[in-house]
Amino acid sequence: MISNTQLQLHAPKNKIIIIKSCEHCLLVLPCCQKSCKAKSKVAITEFGSRNKTMSFACWSVALTLPPTTQFFSSSRYRSGFWCRAEGLADHANGGPVIKKKKVVVVGSGWAGLGAAHHLCKQGFDVTVLEGGDDFGGLDDVGIRGYGYPYKNIFSLVDELGIKPFTNWTKSAQYSEEGLQVEFPIFQDQPQLPAPLGSLLYTQLVQLPLVDKLTLLPLVIAAIDFDNTDTAWRKYDSITARELFKQFSCSERLYKNVIGPLLQVGLFAPGEQCSAAAVLGVLNYIFAHQKDFDLVWCRGTAREVIFTPWMDSLRAKGCKFLEGGRVTDFFINNDTGNVSEVISNRETHNADAVILAVGISTLQDLVKNSAVLSTREEFLKVLNLGSIDVLTIKLWLDRQVNIPTASNACSGFDDSFGWTFFHLNAIHDEYKDNPVTVLQADFYHASEFLPQNDEQLVTKVICYLTKCIKDFENAVVMDREIKKYPKSLTHFFPGSYKNMVRGSTSFPNLFMAGDWIINRHGSWSQEKSYITGLEAANRVVDYLEQGSFAKIIPVEGDEPHIQTLRSLNRSFNELRAQLPLSDYFL
Numbered sequence: 001m002i003s004n005t006q007l008q009l010h011a012p013k014n015k016i017i018i019i020k021s022c023e024h025c026l027l028v029l030p031c032c033q034k035s036c037k038a039k040s041k042v043a044i045t046e047f048g049s050r051n052k053t054m055s056f057a058c059w060s061v062a063l064t065l066p067p068t069t070q071f072f073s074s075s076r077y078r079s080g081f082w083c084r085a086e087g088l089a090d091h092a093n094g095g096p097v098i099k100k101k102k103v104v105v106v107g108s109g110w111a112g113l114g115a116a117h118h119l120c121k122q123g124f125d126v127t128v129l130e131g132g133d134d135f136g137g138l139d140d141v142g143i144r145g146y147g148y149p150y151k152n153i154f155s156l157v158d159e160l161g162i163k164p165f166t167n168w169t170k171s172a173q174y175s176e177e178g179l180q181v182e183f184p185i186f187q188d189q190p191q192l193p194a195p196l197g198s199l200l201y202t203q204l205v206q207l208p209l210v211d212k213l214t215l216l217p218l219v220i221a222a223i224d225f226d227n228t229d230t231a232w233r234k235y236d237s238i239t240a241r242e243l244f245k246q247f248s249c250s251e252r253l254y255k256n257v258i259g260p261l262l263q264v265g266l267f268a269p270g271e272q273c274s275a276a277a278v279l280g281v282l283n284y285i286f287a288h289q290k291d292f293d294l295v296w297c298r299g300t301a302r303e304v305i306f307t308p309w310m311d312s313l314r315a316k317g318c319k320f321l322e323g324g325r326v327t328d329f330f331i332n333n334d335t336g337n338v339s340e341v342i343s344n345r346e347t348h349n350a351d352a353v354i355l356a357v358g359i360s361t362l363q364d365l366v367k368n369s370a371v372l373s374t375r376e377e378f379l380k381v382l383n384l385g386s387i388d389v390l391t392i393k394l395w396l397d398r399q400v401n402i403p404t405a406s407n408a409c410s411g412f413d414d415s416f417g418w419t420f421f422h423l424n425a426i427h428d429e430y431k432d433n434p435v436t437v438l439q440a441d442f443y444h445a446s447e448f449l450p451q452n453d454e455q456l457v458t459k460v461i462c463y464l465t466k467c468i469k470d471f472e473n474a475v476v477m478d479r480e481i482k483k484y485p486k487s488l489t490h491f492f493p494g495s496y497k498n499m500v501r502g503s504t505s506f507p508n509l510f511m512a513g514d515w516i517i518n519r520h521g522s523w524s525q526e527k528s529y530i531t532g533l534e535a536a537n538r539v540v541d542y543l544e545q546g547s548f549a550k551i552i553p554v555e556g557d558e559p560h561i562q563t564l565r566s567l568n569r570s571f572n573e574l575r576a577q578l579p580l581s582d583y584f585l
Ligand SMILES: Cc1cc2nc3c(=O)[nH]c(=O)nc-3n(C[C@H](O)[C@H](O)[C@H](O)COP(=O)(O)OP(=O)(O)OC[C@H]3O[C@@H](n4cnc5c(N)ncnc54)[C@H](O)[C@@H]3O)c2cc1C
Pocket: 106, 107, 108, 109, 110, 111, 112, 129, 130, 131, 132, 133, 134, 135, 136, 137, 138, 139, 141, 142, 143, 144, 145, 146, 324, 325, 326, 327, 356, 357, 358, 361, 365, 389, 441, 487, 488, 512, 513, 514, 515, 523, 524, 525, 526, 528
């Protein structure tokens, strides 16, 4: 039984479609208009003329049936064409029809797969389109840490029954002058109220304690930044460097420790980062002493997480289409919904669509899309920026003594940040390797991209030698160099107002990714995964089918921080009532 349902049929041009549509008529399209006793309205339109990339033209036939028309209960459709039915589903073994709504997920990183994961479990017909060479998003670009607060990702890997992570690890930070900072495993230290534990247990090797203490005033800003829209707008207008300056951070501490941490945490120099983005991350990783602790994947994320994850999704009926670079959409003019997703291979009809791609991809899409370029919220995305990444993997001729597996580096040049990882210590594949295998990742790496492999290897070895003397005599036996232009979000000041939210002005188009506005502070895999689940929940809500994904919330503030925030809120409310309170900049 269907009501007011729109059925669409597609067949190669000039092929006859035969379908038993109802008890009154046998439709032979496209020549049946006069024969339908049910007075069905049949409109035939040429389809695909705007889609230059389609390999063949076809006919789209929209058939509006009167309410309560008995349909499909005994019908069979033949091979030679495919059928899409909004509100209907395929025949399963000739039995009763099970209603499956179609969701197209664009992008297969944490956000896209997160959405697909929940929607498959809710019985939707999910297709994931991946425009790149392989599934798993950016997850082969650079080595990623998984922080203590990544509760949703940890819960996912438990659900998948996999053990992809190392134990909690110590980290270090180097400058041209050698070791600067040692980060212990914070959860192993006696617990102190936040942020004292994070501050006190972090060992500054070359700077005196007084420099570390100059960070304390910043707690005022961290309290004031309560992750609300107002707080984001307030702090997004200043740079991270300005923030640390306003709150009296010492010059040495900023130069040797904070600046470099920003360059690897937010991927750009402090003077090019939004203070709001910094406070968002600080609130996330310093809310509890153990929040700064990290584990690493015991191989590439693609191997140890995404491959088993996708296998489990396939088993639930999820379809993955590789090379399906999305180029545009079709809109149903009656509903304002996105009715089809156009990729360079074919079109995919959809009851709901989730766009889970990075900024630069979306920018390309907006520029070329007749549909997205009509909407303000998507045009604003063109104002956002992205950052180049370079990764260099080296096989050396000997074992070099690298004290900690994960290392952030600084002071080599203010314009880029970099990290290096001892892969023998974290990837199972290299555990018993007799020589050192390491990976160095460079952020904000535009100046490196035009350089050739020889130049790059020479530079990296020179930098590494400044950190650890032992690298001096090492000879590079093999290398793997990858360049990823515009692959990271640049959270520059003023960018917040241009970011998009999870829902869009298209009722059935939803967004996910680490740069989507939500109340999760970090720019991380956990945030991407959560926005994927949130997008899935929006689909559940919109299509009124299934139940909502459970999202484990970020652990609440410790009681003393809650009290301070509440006092601060009262103070701000009081101040807002004073005359001229909003007069000055
Ligand atoms: C070098 C580096 C280090 C990082 N370190 C950390 C870390 O230590 N900890 C942490 O938590 N996070 C880290 N991150 C950030 C983290 O990787 C990202 O937040 C996360 O991977 C983003 O996932 P996503 O699903 O939102 O986007 P992505 O992973 O970018 O996925 C988007 C997908 O969409 C696909 N796509 C693009 N265009 C199209 C199109 N037109 N049609 C179809 N598909 C398309 C892309 O190919 C891609 O697969 C790091 C990132 C980098 C690059």
